[in-house]
Amino acid sequence: MDSRRSSIYLIIVVSLLAGMITGRDFFFTVAYAFIGLVVFSFLWAWSGVRWLHLRRQTRARRAQVGHFLDELFTVKNTGLLPKLWLEIYDHSDLPGHTASQVVSNLGPRQETSWRAHTLCVRRGAYRLGPLRVVTGDPFGLFQAERRLSATSPLVVYPPTVDIPEFTLPIGILPGGDAVRRRTQQVTTNAAGIRDYAPGDSFSRIHWPTSARKNRLFVKEFELDPLADVWLLMDAERTVHVGSYDSTDPAVLQLLQSTPHGIPPTTEEYTIAATASLARYFLQRDRAVGLISHARQREFIHPERGGRQLTKILETLAIIEARGILTFEQLMSIYANQLPRGSTVVLVTPSTRDGWVTAAHAYTQRGLRIAAVLIDGQSFGGRPGTEENALRLAHLNIPTYIVRRSDDLRVALSQPRV
Numbered sequence: 001m002d003s004r005r006s007s008i009y010l011i012i013v014v015s016l017l018a019g020m021i022t023g024r025d026f027f028f029t030v031a032y033a034f035i036g037l038v039v040f041s042f043l044w045a046w047s048g049v050r051w052l053h054l055r056r057q058t059r060a061r062r063a064q065v066g067h068f069l070d071e072l073f074t075v076k077n078t079g080l081l082p083k084l085w086l087e088i089y090d091h092s093d094l095p096g097h098t099a100s101q102v103v104s105n106l107g108p109r110q111e112t113s114w115r116a117h118t119l120c121v122r123r124g125a126y127r128l129g130p131l132r133v134v135t136g137d138p139f140g141l142f143q144a145e146r147r148l149s150a151t152s153p154l155v156v157y158p159p160t161v162d163i164p165e166f167t168l169p170i171g172i173l174p175g176g177d178a179v180r181r182r183t184q185q186v187t188t189n190a191a192g193i194r195d196y197a198p199g200d201s202f203s204r205i206h207w208p209t210s211a212r213k214n215r216l217f218v219k220e221f222e223l224d225p226l227a228d229v230w231l232l233m234d235a236e237r238t239v240h241v242g243s244y245d246s247t248d249p250a251v252l253q254l255l256q257s258t259p260h261g262i263p264p265t266t267e268e269y270t271i272a273a274t275a276s277l278a279r280y281f282l283q284r285d286r287a288v289g290l291i292s293h294a295r296q297r298e299f300i301h302p303e304r305g306g307r308q309l310t311k312i313l314e315t316l317a318i319i320e321a322r323g324i325l326t327f328e329q330l331m332s333i334y335a336n337q338l339p340r341g342s343t344v345v346l347v348t349p350s351t352r353d354g355w356v357t358a359a360h361a362y363t364q365r366g367l368r369i370a371a372v373l374i375d376g377q378s379f380g381g382r383p384g385t386e387e388n389a390l391r392l393a394h395l396n397i398p399t400y401i402v403r404r405s406d407d408l409r410v411a412l413s414q415p416r417v
Helices: 002-022 025-048 207-213 249-257 266-283 306-318 327-333 354-364 385-394
Strands: 052-058 062-064 068-077 083-090 101-106 111-119 124-128 131-136 143-148 152-157 179-183 189-195 217-223 229-233 288-293 297-303 343-348 368-374 399-402
Touching: 002 025, 025 083, 025 131, 025 143, 052 083, 052 131, 052 152, 068 083, 068 101, 101 111, 124 306, 152 306, 207 217, 229 266, 229 327, 266 288, 266 306, 266 343, 266 368, 288 306, 288 327, 297 306, 327 343, 327 354, 343 354, 354 368, 354 385, 368 385, 385 399
Parallel strands: 062 152, 229 288, 229 343, 343 368, 368 399
Antiparallel strands: 052 068, 068 111, 083 101, 083 131, 124 152, 131 143, 179 217, 189 217, 288 297
16 A cells, blocks of 8 residues: 555656656646545545444343353444445454454445354453444555544353252251341341332332331341351462463363363362352352452352342452462451351362361351362362362261363262262
8 A cells, every 4th residue: 555655656746847847738637637546545535434333232241151242233334425345343352252344335324234243261351342443545545544442341250050959058047046237138037117218129118107207218127047158269379270371262162162161270160160159059049158368358248139149250250369368268367257057168179188177167166068179180280189078078078079071060969978
């Protein structure tokens, strides 16, 4: 394109010089014609990225590993000149996302559309956009581009599986008394009333008090006696093994053939197991909390319902196993914060025996313990998972072992003890 313009400029200069030397009108006519061609080509290219409407429609701002993200793109020519060709580049940072497109012969007031169908292979927070539009003139002299800086966030949740049954000792609070902690959930334990706040359900309005006070009041509830479930996830960097490049086509093909699309690292298997357990217990109307320590502390107080599942999945979507606290240190820090009678599920690939000792101390404090062990040896790490499983068996702690390429549904449904 640069060489073409240089040739045109050379013709214009030579024609003008020849016209001035010879005085013949022919050379000036040639120069003016090529000047007009340059001006026309520049204006055509400039207008090619104007009077253009580009719309991007994403069905949801949340996706999940192993599922597809669908997007619909529509480009409309709102001008009076045709768009001979448009190159539309998408600069989203979602791995494997190919939404770029070439559009040709888009007439005045016409529009065209296309879909992008992308398999989500890596959890995390991503950005959809920006877009860049490139076009040119019919003679190939100029190229113009326009950057559409609008972006939208996308969160890719970790994969989850439907667990048929997860056997563990269920904790019941001593005496069956209500937990003296207010909750947004409707339970059988009414604790009092308060003023209505925007967002409160109408089913919670206490009509007798509202009628007497001439303003709206709602009922408050306390948690019922069923004990909470705490998920303790190990995010220490030194115990996790395995890595992968989500942009490698060979890895993409491997992930499509892997059960549930779980990447082959202990970190991803640990997070997938934790997310699946959270979903399992919340679907059974249990109050679930999450404790972990990666780059920072992750503490989610136990609650019920779909909103709690969303909160846990969003946390697990962006967490990275880069913590410096060992699992036994994490357990020691929160030992006194877990109510007696609670159920605690430990998810770890650690082969140390210190956390097994901490688990035994948990049982002596009246906590019900279950353990999910991610076998790091199957990912190329150190052995020791079987030995820890035997130690837990002697303590009568239900233990599940997950190995690389295991079907997570089966692995989390068959305890070793």
